[in-house]
Amino acid sequence: MAEVDFTKEEIDNFIGFHDKIESYLYGKSSGSVYFMLNKNFSRIGRALLFVKQAREARNLAYKISNYCSAFETLFSTDSAELSHKLSERVAFFMANEFNKIETFKTIKKAYSVRSKLTHGDCLEQKQIDLLGELSTSIDNILRSIFNKILTNESLKETFDSPKNKIDSYFEALIFDEKS
Template identity: 40%
Template sequence: MNISVGKHFLKVVDEIPQIPEDIQSRFSNINPIRFFPYNELSRLNRAYMFLSEARGTHAIQSKVSNYIMCLECMFSTDAIEITHKVCERVAFFINDENHTKKAIFELIKSAYDVRSKYVHGQKLPSKTSTFNQLKELSEKMDDLIRRVFLKIIKTDTDVFSFGDTPLNEYYKDLILE
């Protein structure tokens, strides 16, 4: 006995028809499942992977979600208060005269709100529920991450090879000094 999803309900069916092998083989290479050693990737490699996924998808909510995961790879060191820490750390890390820390913090917080609602299957927040609002958020996040990567490449590459404990200390110094 198997469960099948109907148009508006679940129904139990005795047999699910099988797709003929010749048809299956035509589609076997469309989206093959691949394994890669995620845990062996560096913090920056994982971040770049999520950035690539963000830039490669057409689903704008997924794009924003991947931008957040990209930032988490670089700016989180534990599982406590991740949203606040990432928003704050990125704001202090960028620290340029064109964008206030508060504006950067709020931008990332808005992206976190979209990501959270999206991955948990809820309706998006009203301030980011239209295409134009999401497009603007996505473009701002892409620009922010571009600036983060440029700063890392130019000045702080070594910092991001630290383990979690020394990186956490780096962020404390960055914010509290």
């Protein structure tokens, strides 16, 4: 594993950012001491808990499955065409940061792994060989998503809104209309 260096300023900035996130979640009764399946728990907080579980998982397939749950928590509003709709929404949401087609394909691959794990199926060896790379890719996408959401009050409000507002946001984003 590569060594990473941080300046004191970078660490101080991270501490400030972390404190803002914790304050936001506390204000939403959505910190780690609250039950995450409560109706009033923040979607953002729930997704962050899935990311925490993913990062603690030793098995790459479980890690990817938890990352998929984080995507689902943030981007889904129903179970219809879930894999496609989620992949599309993430790709359009992150279009300025990542290539849309590559993002779409990456999320689809992750959902394929999650589906096989959840339904007790097996992976092909070539899929197993790519789990580390896939896990790193979706971790990077999620990190960018959270940075984008958590630094923008309007996006925080949108992602912690009722399902119909989230649907409207993505319809406008995907079909290039004003939301």
